[in-house]
Amino acid sequence: KKTYKIAVIRGDGIGPEIVDEAIKVLDSVCSHENFELHYEEYLMGGVAYDFKGTPLPDETIEGCLKADAVLFGAIGGQKWDTLPREFRPETGLLKLRKSLRLFANLRPTAIFDELLDASTLKPEVLKGVDLLVVRELIGGIYFGEPRGNDGFKGYNTMVYTKPEIERIAHVAFESAMKRRKEVCSVDKANVLEVSQLWRDTVNEIAKEYPEVTLTHMYVDNAAMQLVRNPRQFDVILTGNIFGDILSDEASMISGSIGLLPSASMGGKVGLFEPIHGSAPDIAGQGIANPLATILSASMMLRFALGEEKAADRIEMAIKKVLHDGYRTKDLANYGAKEVCSTTQIGSIIADYV
Amino acid sequence: KKTYKIAVIRGDGIGPEIVDEAIKVLDSVCSHENFELHYEEYLMGGVAYDFKGTPLPDETIEGCLKADAVLFGAIGGQKWDTLPREFRPETGLLKLRKSLRLFANLRPTAIFDELLDASTLKPEVLKGVDLLVVRELIGGIYFGEPRGNDGFKGYNTMVYTKPEIERIAHVAFESAMKRRKEVCSVDKANVLEVSQLWRDTVNEIAKEYPEVTLTHMYVDNAAMQLVRNPRQFDVILTGNIFGDILSDEASMISGSIGLLPSASMGGKVGLFEPIHGSAPDIAGQGIANPLATILSASMMLRFALGEEKAADRIEMAIKKVLHDGYRTKDLANYGAKEVCSTTQIGSIIADYV
Ligand SMILES: CC(C)[C@H](C(=O)O)[C@@H](O)C(=O)O
Ligand SMILES: CC(C)[C@H](C(=O)O)[C@@H](O)C(=O)O
Numbered sequence: 040k041k042t043y044k045i046a047v048i049r050g051d052g053i054g055p056e057i058v059d060e061a062i063k064v065l066d067s068v069c070s071h072e073n074f075e076l077h078y079e080e081y082l083m084g085g086v087a088y089d090f091k092g093t094p095l096p097d098e099t100i101e102g103c104l105k106a107d108a109v110l111f112g113a114i115g116g117q118k119w120d121t122l123p124r125e126f127r128p129e130t131g132l133l134k135l136r137k138s139l140r141l142f143a144n145l146r147p148t149a150i151f152d153e154l155l156d157a158s159t160l161k162p163e164v165l166k167g168v169d170l171l172v173v174r175e176l177i178g179g180i181y182f183g184e185p186r187g188n189d190g191f192k193g194y195n196t197m198v199y200t201k202p203e204i205e206r207i208a209h210v211a212f213e214s215a216m217k218r219r220k221e222v223c224s225v226d227k228a229n230v231l232e233v234s235q236l237w238r239d240t241v242n243e244i245a246k247e248y249p250e251v252t253l254t255h256m257y258v259d260n261a262a263m264q265l266v267r268n269p270r271q272f273d274v275i276l277t278g279n280i281f282g283d284i285l286s287d288e289a290s291m292i293s294g295s296i297g298l299l300p301s302a303s304m305g306g307k308v309g310l311f312e313p314i315h316g317s318a319p320d321i322a323g324q325g326i327a328n329p330l331a332t333i334l335s336a337s338m339m340l341r342f343a344l345g346e347e348k349a350a351d352r353i354e355m356a357i358k359k360v361l362h363d364g365y366r367t368k369d370l371a372n373y374g375a376k377e378v379c380s381t382t383q384i385g386s387i388i389a390d391y392v
Numbered sequence: 393k394k395t396y397k398i399a400v401i402r403g404d405g406i407g408p409e410i411v412d413e414a415i416k417v418l419d420s421v422c423s424h425e426n427f428e429l430h431y432e433e434y435l436m437g438g439v440a441y442d443f444k445g446t447p448l449p450d451e452t453i454e455g456c457l458k459a460d461a462v463l464f465g466a467i468g469g470q471k472w473d474t475l476p477r478e479f480r481p482e483t484g485l486l487k488l489r490k491s492l493r494l495f496a497n498l499r500p501t502a503i504f505d506e507l508l509d510a511s512t513l514k515p516e517v518l519k520g521v522d523l524l525v526v527r528e529l530i531g532g533i534y535f536g537e538p539r540g541n542d543g544f545k546g547y548n549t550m551v552y553t554k555p556e557i558e559r560i561a562h563v564a565f566e567s568a569m570k571r572r573k574e575v576c577s578v579d580k581a582n583v584l585e586v587s588q589l590w591r592d593t594v595n596e597i598a599k600e601y602p603e604v605t606l607t608h609m610y611v612d613n614a615a616m617q618l619v620r621n622p623r624q625f626d627v628i629l630t631g632n633i634f635g636d637i638l639s640d641e642a643s644m645i646s647g648s649i650g651l652l653p654s655a656s657m658g659g660k661v662g663l664f665e666p667i668h669g670s671a672p673d674i675a676g677q678g679i680a681n682p683l684a685t686i687l688s689a690s691m692m693l694r695f696a697l698g699e700e701k702a703a704d705r706i707e708m709a710i711k712k713v714l715h716d717g718y719r720t721k722d723l724a725n726y727g728a729k730e731v732c733s734t735t736q737i738g739s740i741i742a743d744y745v
Binding site: 115120127180 | 636
């Protein structure tokens with residue numbers, strides 16, 4: 040029997056609860072498929088700071104690098120927000136992404152027909168939306184030097200080199216080849232030199248994908264078009280901060296940020312996490328929605344382990360659960376026949392698998 | 393009779409058409425009020441490049457500085473997009489903002505009940521939305537040094553100094569005092585040092601406005617909350633690029649970007665312009681919506697000239713025109729009794745004034 044090693048980072052807030060449900064579902068999948076998953080837990084985020092004095096202990100990096108994939112919950116919370124920057128949970132996450140060379144962050148937004156009404160956008164605008172944000176994750180203004188704040192002047196540098204742009208562009212074009220063959224590259228080339236290099240480089244890479252249609256859009260316009268007509272997008276290719284903003288905005292299309300998974304790839308080992316945060320305000324109450332994490336686990340099976348059939352099983356189980364009217368509290372008003380706790384819905388999905 | 397000098401920049405694309413309608417309406421207002429407006433035209437944008445070899449001739453800056461206010465249409469177009477950066481229309485606009493020291497860009501988003509259906513957001517989400525984006529306009533990554541692109545590496549610097557943040561924070565708090573007394577400051581302080589300085593400085597200024605409630609929000613979350621529940625916002629205070637993105641996104645709330653005016657203030661002379669662009673694809677067809685420009689003219693009367701009554705007249709005329717079912721083509725599907733051309737709707741508003 041094939042065996043994969045999964046590094047598990049549960050993190051802070053609702054992180055542990057939702058990761059537990061994902062593991063429950065994965066275990067159920069394994070019992071029907073011809074592979075096994077071995078989990079090893081690592082600390083990261085606020086909990087790591089509390090226990091180890093650092094948001095990202097070395098053994099976490101090492102453990103992740105030795106695994107076949109990383110399953111990640113969520114990190115952060117007000118409690119740690121006033122710490123010096125180097126000790127904050129977010130700093131640990133950024134360092135982990137960098138250490139694992141996860142330069143490509145894939146954030147799909149698809150509509151579950153059962154939840155069409157949950158969005159604040161009109162159903163007729165949403166029907167058929169199926170887009171993928173490909174966000175560069177270890178460059179741009181998140182990591183650019185020089186950076187600093189001396190109390191009078193604060194500064195950060197948005198920087199990209201050509202190879203950095205090329206490799207993320209390839210990811211976008213290759214994703215598009217498996218989809219509707221359209222890439223919209225988002226930048227602010229009318230103002231920023233770094234965006235001009237971005238645009239020029241993307242144009243060059245596009246020549247290697249003659250079947251893909253490439254368009255360019257300014258980021259302000261993209262923020263508008265995502266609300267005006269999200270259906271126009273197939274793959275959105277963009278840098279770190281623009282991708283951060285646009286993918287969160289795009290998540291509202293699906294009606295709940297509790298539904299959206301993500302995959303971070305590029306290095307030897309991929310990391311899979313929901314795009315939502317650690318929601319400390321609802322932690323421990325059993326009302327968190329684990330679907331985004333379970334969908335992230337499905338992305339892990341598909342993209343990191345190549346277990347397509349197992350991934351399909353999970354996605355189909357989730358569709359059926361939604362179709363049958365099981366909902367967590369956040370979606371109680373949208374077609375719920377039964378409102379479930381975090382563990383209940385996890386168990387039902389595990390059953391349906 | 394009081395006389396004000398208005399510098400008029402018609403610009404490119406639909407710019408000339410929509411500015412003409414604004415002037416028509418202003419003239420009508422003057423005929424009922426106790427002041428006169430004298431217009432002086434200046435070239436800027438692509439048209440200035442074509443005639444003078446520069447997107448911002450010196451006489452335009454000088455003329456604006458001698459005026460009581462600047463009324464601005466729109467600039468830009470594909471035709472000039474491949475010019476070296478210094479010759480592009482956008483570069484002229486940024487230089488004009490800088491020369492006039494227009495550090496505060498005010499972008500209100502209010503809902504016209506008659507057009508509730510025009511938005512892709514559900515009416516129940518929109519009802520009662522009334523928010524103001526206060527965007528810093530002559531700092532941040534738009535102007536930060538160093539900047540460059542050598543074909544291998546592209547970079548820009550997001551930089552703010554404390555005094556720059558203080559003065560824009562004052563504008564936001566003072567605006568809030570005239571409104572619902574809530575400021576939401578938007579940044580990315582969990583990642584960026586420049587945002588940490590922004591947040592710390594805004595917190596300090598807040599102490600001078602004890603009646604105003606201040607909250608902070610990360611920009612990714614703000615992009616999401618604007619779609620999820622725009623009613624939660626009164627004044628949004630933010631930097632140049634985040635304000636660019638969020639205000640365009642917020643414009644979708646109103647259903648058409650053709651409705652949103654803006655005021656840029658801070659120096660001796662204010663500049664008033666629609667937030668939409670020059671829309672070269674529909675230029676010269678008589679179908680452009682002049683409402684945003686006419687509303688910008690109303691903001692000019694109110695904020696630059698102190699002619700509140702005259703400003704009210706314009707706003708009431710626009711409400712009545714919408715109520716009576718006159719619509720330009722972009723809004724033809726939303727309660728139109730009569731679809732009007734650009735000049736027709738301008739004339740009707742001028743009549744109603
Ligand atoms: C928590 C934060 C540092 C992070 C980011 O900005 O990348 C988050 O918003 C995300 O999108 O994963
Ligand atoms: C045209 C462009 C330079 C400008 C900006 O980014 O400021 C525009 O988008 C705006 O918001 O006024």
